[in-house]
Amino acid sequence: MNIVMDTPQVTLRVYPEKKMVYHEMHKFAFGESFQDLLIKGAEAFEKYGCTKWLSDDRGNSATRPEDVEWAQAVWEPRILRAGWKYWAIVMPEKVIGQMSMKRLAARYNQMGVTVEAFSDPQKAMAWIERQ
Numbered sequence: 001m002n003i004v005m006d007t008p009q010v011t012l013r014v015y016p017e018k019k020m021v022y023h024e025m026h027k028f029a030f031g032e033s034f035q036d037l038l039i040k041g042a043e044a045f046e047k048y049g050c051t052k053w054l055s056d057d058r059g060n061s062a063t064r065p066e067d068v069e070w071a072q073a074v075w076e077p078r079i080l081r082a083g084w085k086y087w088a089i090v091m092p093e094k095v096i097g098q099m100s101m102k103r104l105a106a107r108y109n110q111m112g113v114t115v116e117a118f119s120d121p122q123k124a125m126a127w128i129e130r131q
Helices: 031-047 067-081 095-110 121-130
Strands: 001-005 010-015 020-025 052-056 086-090 114-118
Touching: 001 052, 010 031, 020 086, 020 121, 052 121, 067 114, 067 121, 086 095, 086 121, 114 121
Parallel strands: 020 052, 052 086, 086 114
Antiparallel strands: 001 010, 010 020
């Protein structure tokens, strides 16, 4: 396991042996900190030939529309080209954040990514390790 990024908002790790990127939101990330997380995550994903992403978003809220637009225009094509197949989401504690993540989960599921939502990070890790 390598720590790629560690800020007050987020921690980003890569598990090369598991072909997985794992981020943990400590508090709401938006704008530059949100974009940095996704860019650094995509770089690690490509470098280590990952297929899995675990998002621990318990500390996050609803993603801002401009961040969703950026992610869909910039990050999404890149991560899909890199071979993203599995996404485990530990859902935000805030209901508004859960609604936002459910929309994103449905979008990526339609694009062929297998998505599962969890409330417990250990269960999310156990599921994604089996993929």
